[in-house]
Amino acid sequence: MDQLLTTYLDELLAGLWVTARLTAVAFFGSLVVGTAVAACRVSPIVPLRAVGRLYVDLFVNIPLISLLVVVTFGLPDIGITFDLFSCAAISMILLGGAFTCEAIRTGVNAVSVGQVEAARSIGLDFFGVLRFVLFPQAFRSVIQPIVNVFIGILLSSSLAGVIGVKDLTLQVSEINNEAALGLTTYLLAAVAYVVISLLAGGLGARLEERLRVQR
Amino acid sequence: MSTVDSLFDAAGPRARRRIRILTVLSLLGIAGLAAVVLLRFGQAGQLAADRWVEFTQGPYLIFLLAGLGNTVTAAAASAVFALPLGLVLALGRLSVRTPLRRLATGWIEFFRSVPLLLVVYIFVSGLPQYGINPDIFWKLVIPITLCSSAVMAEIFRAGIKALPAGQSEAGLSVGLSRGQVMRSVVLPQAVRIVVPSMVAQLVVLLKDTTLGYAVSYPELMKTSNNLTAYTNHLIQTYLIIAAVYVVTNVFISHLARYLERRMSGRAARIGQEALEAGFG
Numbered sequence: 001m002d003q004l005l006t007t008y009l010d011e012l013l014a015g016l017w018v019t020a021r022l023t024a025v026a027f028f029g030s031l032v033v034g035t036a037v038a039a040c041r042v043s044p045i046v047p048l049r050a051v052g053r054l055y056v057d058l059f060v061n062i063p064l065i066s067l068l069v070v071v072t073f074g075l076p077d078i079g080i081t082f083d084l085f086s087c088a089a090i091s092m093i094l095l096g097g098a099f100t101c102e103a104i105r106t107g108v109n110a111v112s113v114g115q116v117e118a119a120r121s122i123g124l125d126f127f128g129v130l131r132f133v134l135f136p137q138a139f140r141s142v143i144q145p146i147v148n149v150f151i152g153i154l155l156s157s158s159l160a161g162v163i164g165v166k167d168l169t170l171q172v173s174e175i176n177n178e179a180a181l182g183l184t185t186y187l188l189a190a191v192a193y194v195v196i197s198l199l200a201g202g203l204g205a206r207l208e209e210r211l212r213v214q215r
Numbered sequence: 216m217s218t219v220d221s222l223f224d225a226a227g228p229r230a231r232r233r234i235r236i237l238t239v240l241s242l243l244g245i246a247g248l249a250a251v252v253l254l255r256f257g258q259a260g261q262l263a264a265d266r267w268v269e270f271t272q273g274p275y276l277i278f279l280l281a282g283l284g285n286t287v288t289a290a291a292a293s294a295v296f297a298l299p300l301g302l303v304l305a306l307g308r309l310s311v312r313t314p315l316r317r318l319a320t321g322w323i324e325f326f327r328s329v330p331l332l333l334v335v336y337i338f339v340s341g342l343p344q345y346g347i348n349p350d351i352f353w354k355l356v357i358p359i360t361l362c363s364s365a366v367m368a369e370i371f372r373a374g375i376k377a378l379p380a381g382q383s384e385a386g387l388s389v390g391l392s393r394g395q396v397m398r399s400v401v402l403p404q405a406v407r408i409v410v411p412s413m414v415a416q417l418v419v420l421l422k423d424t425t426l427g428y429a430v431s432y433p434e435l436m437k438t439s440n441n442l443t444a445y446t447n448h449l450i451q452t453y454l455i456i457a458a459v460y461v462v463t464n465v466f467i468s469h470l471a472r473y474l475e476r477r478m479s480g481r482a483a484r485i486g487q488e489a490l491e492a493g494f495g
Contacts, residue, residue, distance in 0.1 A: 044223065044226065044234050047241045047245060051241075051245060057461075058461055060464075061418065061460065061461045061465050062460060063422040063436075063460055064425075065426065066425060066453070066456060067457065069428070069440070069453050070450070070453045073449050074450035074453045074454065075450070077259060077449050077450040078255045078256055078259040078261055079258070079259050108219055109217050109218050110218075111218050112218065113217070113221045115218070116218055116222055117221055120221075126222065130222075134218070155328070155329070155330040155331070156330070158330035158332040159426075161332065162332075162428065162429045169330055169332050169333050172333070172336070173336045173340065177340060182341070182344055182345070183341050183342075186333060186337045186341050193328055193329050193330060194324075194329060196328075197327075197328030198324075198328065
């Protein structure tokens with residue numbers, strides 16, 4: 001443990017920083033892409049709907065490693081190259097967008113039809129319905145699914161190590177190959193992931209509690 | 216009719232015209248995008264027939280099928296071990312005995328929030344330092360089992376809790392013990408409710424086996440990687456393999472959704488929770 005903290009603290013912190021950055025970029029990117037795809041899926045324009053469905057079906061079902069490998073090692077074949085961090089971020093955003101889209105759709109559909117009909121019947125226009133009736137309620141029911149997407153992104157950011165992005169998991173693995181410190185390093189990293197996940201979950205639960213309708 | 220659909224009126228003549236114009240524009244956009252992609256491939260010479268037809272040749276197919284076989288074996292083995300383990304964990308988490316409940320809860324929460332790859336690395340290069348050094352197959356299957364047992368436990372728990380309380384109350388009131396109620400009243404119904412979610416969980420297991428790529432277990436991803444070392448046709452190989460995964464998983468998801476539709480809304484709700492757990 002001493003040797004771990006004196007010799008390798010910098011590596012561990014650097015890994016944690018990369019993991020945090022990758023998770024943050026992928027999460028916010030996923031929110032943007034997911035919202036756009038969800039908008040496509042409900043739009044009255046048929047080709048956009050089809051593209052939205054295809055997008056979700058494709059990226060919900062592709063394994064992240066498979067996509068990472070296509071983006072990192074496949075795309076250079078047709079003359080498109082990114083740095084490794086961007087490759088990981090792009091792949092995770094493509095995947096996360098599909099899951100976010102589904103989370104948003106379920107959340108919006110969890111608001112009962114009667115709410116929207118009632119809002120329209122008292123004369124609210126389209127944006128009024130969205131702003132005063134649909135979004136405040138949908139936001140509540142979307143929190144938990146979005147938190148799950150966040151945790152999914154955090155855990156899958158470890159796969160970026162497979163293409164050589166030095167995130168926490170890869171750092172831990174390399175430290176271990178160098179110094180064979182037993183399970184301590186791994187458990188330290190595991191604790192970091194568990195703490196971030198639990199924090200995200202707790203934050204989501206508190207937000208949900210605060211926004212709950214008092215009935 | 217879903218909530219989203221109820222937002223819009225039926226389109227009038229002007230809106231219909233606008234929708235038609237936007238439809239045409241979006242079609243042009245999609246076609247343009249497809250053309251750009253194809254042009255890219257063409258310019259780089261990646262569309263040459265010999266780079267694609269090789270995948271229809273016997274030796275290539277046999278090579279890749281062997282990888283697919285290993286993928287299926289690993290996923291199936293993980294499912295066989297994770298299912299009963301998940302059931303035991305769910306029962307533990309619902310147990311009235313506090314230490315048992317804490318243990319199961321801790322296990323589930325830990326393995327739900329630790330990356331699978333980290334657990335795989337523990338088995339690949341952590342545990343061998345203590346003399347625990349199983350075959351590479353088990354170094355992949357045991358971590359997958361550990362991580363997915365936690366998710367399956369939550370699905371089982373959701374299934375058990377979805378049953379009306381009257382079911383177990385009725386069982387208790389006719390004099391059955393808690394164990395008997397669980398065994399002969401609750402579980403037979405709960406297990407049926409979670410079948411669609413468990414089928415959907417196969418998708419996650421199949422995805423999880425791709426970690427074999429990171430630890431050189433010769434499943435489909437690793438096999439295709441080996442193949443590219445020989446042919447050097449990277450983008451073709453990886454795209455085709457990605458397509459194989461997508462088609463397989465879409466098929467399994469549709470099967471799960473079909474099973475779900477045949478049941479009540481309870482199965483659908485649990486299924487949604489399972490989907491959210493399936494990232495990565």
